[in-house]
Amino acid sequence: MDFNTASFLTVLLVSVIVTTAAAAPPAQFIFGDSLFDSGNNNYIASIARADRHPYGIDYPNRRPTGRFSNGLNLADFICLKLGSDLVLPYLDPSLKGKELLKGANFASSGIGILNDTGLQFGEIIRMPHQFELFKHYKDRVARIIGRDATNKLVAEGFFSISLGGNDYVNNYYLLPVTVRSQQFSPPAYTDFIISEFEKILAKFYEVGARRVLVLSSGPLGCVPMERALRSTDGECVPVLQQATQLFNDRLTPTIDRLNKRFGAPIYTISGMFPIFMNLYTNPQAFGLRDAKDACCGQGRYNGIGLCTAKSSLCPDGGNNVWWDQFHPTERAAKIIVDQFFSNSSSVSPISLKDLMKLDV
Numbered sequence: 001m002d003f004n005t006a007s008f009l010t011v012l013l014v015s016v017i018v019t020t021a022a023a024a025p026p027a028q029f030i031f032g033d034s035l036f037d038s039g040n041n042n043y044i045a046s047i048a049r050a051d052r053h054p055y056g057i058d059y060p061n062r063r064p065t066g067r068f069s070n071g072l073n074l075a076d077f078i079c080l081k082l083g084s085d086l087v088l089p090y091l092d093p094s095l096k097g098k099e100l101l102k103g104a105n106f107a108s109s110g111i112g113i114l115n116d117t118g119l120q121f122g123e124i125i126r127m128p129h130q131f132e133l134f135k136h137y138k139d140r141v142a143r144i145i146g147r148d149a150t151n152k153l154v155a156e157g158f159f160s161i162s163l164g165g166n167d168y169v170n171n172y173y174l175l176p177v178t179v180r181s182q183q184f185s186p187p188a189y190t191d192f193i194i195s196e197f198e199k200i201l202a203k204f205y206e207v208g209a210r211r212v213l214v215l216s217s218g219p220l221g222c223v224p225m226e227r228a229l230r231s232t233d234g235e236c237v238p239v240l241q242q243a244t245q246l247f248n249d250r251l252t253p254t255i256d257r258l259n260k261r262f263g264a265p266i267y268t269i270s271g272m273f274p275i276f277m278n279l280y281t282n283p284q285a286f287g288l289r290d291a292k293d294a295c296c297g298q299g300r301y302n303g304i305g306l307c308t309a310k311s312s313l314c315p316d317g318g319n320n321v322w323w324d325q326f327h328p329t330e331r332a333a334k335i336i337v338d339q340f341f342s343n344s345s346s347v348s349p350i351s352l353k354d355l356m357k358l359d360v
Contacts, residue, residue, distance in 0.1 A: 025083035027103035032162035034109030036075040039066025043091035048110035048121040071330030077337035112167040224303030225325035
């Protein structure tokens with residue numbers, strides 16, 4: 001083999017390696033609440049868990065996984081759209097070795113922005129603890145690939161967080177009178193939790209994140225449980241709809257401040273509210289049947305009580321918008337995430353495709 005041929009082969013080999021590396025899907029780091037939890041609460045003393053039938057009836061193995069869904073959830077579809085494998089809950093004992101390099105899910109059902117949200121659920125993994133688990137995750141990965149490579153894996157990874165809904169439905173509006181509702185008016189409460197959320201979001205930058213998708217709040221007033229408890233005519237509950245929109249309105253300038261502070265468009269927001277309202281008001285346009293009733297539950301709109309083996313179950317495999325009293329079905333979750341990627345106006349200030357192109 002002459003020098004020119006050897007040089008050509010060397011260049012070709014390097015090109016293949018670089019191309020392969022560039023095409024590798026990002027590691028996924030998932031934080032937040034039950035919209036994203038894939039089973040962490042199965043491993044702690046919490047009553048906020050989905051480890052029983054009929055949860056998971058449309059998952060590939062037809063078994064409950066800890067997701068509040070009949071199958072996959074929003075975080076799963078975000079992973080798949082980015083070409084990544086589904087990542088395991090951090091507390092899952094099988095998360096080790098090469099599985100760690102794919103990322104991990106730290107989300108825990110029942111948590112909120114505030115640490116006093118979700119007290120009724122027993123043990124839950126609040127955000128300070130999720131960040132502590134993430135630190136442990138990085139230490140474990142560093143023992144496999146080294147600290148520099150771990151920092152690179154994190155910086156090139158994709159972070160997503162769902163947080164805020166529980167601070168309303170499982171705190172401020174949990175009862176007719178609550179500690180927080182006596183402390184704050186609804187606008188003042190929103191300002192308070194947004195200020196706390198900004199601190200949480202800034203923490204992501206501190207731990208090495210450079211691409212962060214922030215889920216805005218969906219229409220809390222339209223979830224089956226809130227309509228069953230608060231609505232006389234079955235329509236969405238105005239006070240919760242207003243709270244949701246106020247939260248989302250306050251979140252946008254918060255993201256702008258953080259991006260300005262760190263000098264790059266690190267954070268972007270998904271427009272959950274308009275996407276979900278389109279599903280809710282016109283489910284047939286998206287191939288769904290029912291937006292009023294949960295697929296699994298009891299009472300009005302299947303919104304009362306827990307989803308259990310004794311629940312009234314919809315007959316057509318989750319062809320509803322809502323799976324249980326709070327969470328979307330697998331089909332609805334896929335539609336929502338598809339909108340994140342196909343509708344340029346549904347994510348701002350930067351699209352997910354452009355976010356992944358950023359040089360980190």
